[in-house]
Amino acid sequence: MGATARSTRVESPSPVRELWYLSRMKRGRSILIVGGGTAGWLTAAYLARALRISEQAHLSITVLESPEIGAIGVGEATFPTIRNTLQFLGIDEARFIRQTSATFKQGIRFVDWGDAPSEGRRHSFFHPFEAPFSTDGVSLAPYWLLQDQASRAPFAEAVTIQARVADAARAPKRPHESDFSGPLNYAYHFDAAKLAEVLAERARELGVRHLQGHVGETVLDETGAIARIVSPEHGGLTADLYIDCSGFRAELIGKALSAPFKSARPVLFADRAVACRAPYARPDAPIQSYTVATAHEAGWLWDIGLSGARGVGCVYSSDHIDDDRAEAILRDYVGAEVETRRIAFEAGYREKQWIDNCVAVGLSAGFLEPLESTGVVLIEAAVAMIAELFPHTGPVSAPARRFNELMAARYENIIVFLKLHYALSRRPERFWRENTDPATIPERLQDLLEQWRHRPPARFDFILDLETFAFFNYQYILYGMGFETDLADGADEFPDAAGAAKLFAKIRGFADRATQDLPNHRDLIAQINRFGFEERVLA
C-alpha cells in the first residue's frame, strides 16, 4: 500500500486532444475524480452541491470509474457527521435507510478489551455518541470518579441515557421526528456498496458527469503536475483539479506522484481483515443499534446489524496470527457456515495528500484501521475542506499546504485515540502485551495518560477543529477500560457532590423513561422500510 514508483510519462505542455469539457476550462474550472467508491461519489456529490455546479456553467465535475476494479465494499459503520452530510446533499432519510439496508448506530459496545474472558466473566463497556450531561458547564466526570468504585454505575451509564437506551434495543428517534434528527445522537450502519449507489444517483442529479473507464496512464508536465490522464476508453482527459479516489491503488497520488506513505504500523498493529455476511439467529432477533467490537487474541471482531443480515469481520495483525487462525476466530464467532473475504491494509497516511493539481480523498490518502469507524468521517472532513478552500481562480495548488497540515493533524490525533483502546488493555496475549509497550505508544498519548492519572480529560487537551474525537470520547474509553484517575487529594475542588448526585439521579430517571418511550429498533427499521417516517402505530 505504500507509494509504489511506476513509469509515468512526463511531457512538455502541448495542446491536448479534444475533450468534451475543454471549452469550459477556458472560462472556469473542471474537476476530474478518479474512482467511484464511497470516496469518489461522496466527493462528487458534495462538491457538486457546495459549488452549485448545475447553476454554474463554468464549473464541471466528472467521475471516471472503472467498471472492472470493484470498490472495497466494506465501511459499514459511520459517525454522526454522516447525518449532516446526507442532509446537505438533499437525500431523504427514509429513502436512504431503505436503499442501503441501513440501521441506526448509537455507539460501540466493547467486549473483552480490558481483560480476556475468564471463568464466564466478560469485560464490557459502551462508547455512546451522546456527550455526557453537564450542568452550567460542570463536568460530571470528577464526581463519578469520587464515587465508590464497587457500587457506582459504569461511566457511560452514569453520565448519559444512551447506553441504557441502546442496551434495551431501543432506537435513538421516534417515527414522527424529522429527517436526521432525534432526541439522541446517532449515525448509521449500512451496506457500503449500496451507499455508493445512492451517492452516485444523487451526484448525477446534481450535475456530475459519469464516465466508465480506466486510468491507463498519468502524464505529468515538466513541473511535475498532472498534465492529463489517458484512459483507453476515453482518450486523454484533462482537468484543473484531479481528485484521487482510486482506493488503495492510489493511481494518481501514489503511483504517478509518488507521495510518501507514512506507516502507523509501529503503533497500530492490525493489517488484515476477513469479512463476511452472517444471518440473524431468528427473523425477529433484536438488531443492535451499536457496533459490537469484541477483542480476540490478536485483534478484534466487528459485528454490525443491518436490516436483513449482519456484517461481521475479524481484524488482526499478521505478525501475531496467520490468516487461517483469523478465519477460524471469525467462524467460531459467527457459528454458521459463511463465505469470507480477505482484505490486507497497512495503517498509515500520506503526509502530502494535496500535491500541485491533485488531491487524494479516501483510502488513497490513508487508512488506519476499522476501529471507531474513521474511514468515512475522514472523507467527509477532506471534502468539506476542499469545498471551502477550492480556488475558483489562481493556482489550484494554493490550499495544498493548509490542507496537508490539517489532514495530517487529524490522522495523528486519530492514531492517538485508536491506540488508547489497545494501550490500556490487561489482556495477556503477545499482541496485547506488545500494545502496552511504551515504545509503541506515541509520546503525546503517554503525556496525556500521565496527566489523566490526576485529572480527567478536559476540552483544553484538544484543538477541536482538528479532532474527530472530543475529550469526552477519551473519557468513555479511559473509564470504560478501567483507567484510574486519582482525585482523592483534590476532592475539595469538587464541592457540589449533592448537586452532582441529583443530576446522576435525573439521568437514571430520564433513561427509565426513554427506554419506555423510544421505539424498538427492529420495529422502527421495519416501519421505515414499509412506510417511511410517517407516524404509524408500531406493531
Ligand code: FAD
Ligand atoms: P474504494 O472503495 O476501493 O474505491 C476505489 C474506486 O476507484 C473504485 O470505484 C475503483 O473502480 C476505482 N479505481 C481504482 N483503480 C482505478 C483505475 N485505474 N481507473 C479507474 N478507476 C479506478 N470506514 C468507515 O467509515 N467505517 C467502517 O466501519 C470501515 N470499515 C472498514 C473495514 C476495512 C477492513 C477496511 C479496509 C476499510 C474500512 N473502512 C471503514 C474504510 C472505508 O471502507 C473506506 O474509507 C471507504 O469505503 C472509501 O473507500 P474508497 O472510495 O477510497 O476506495
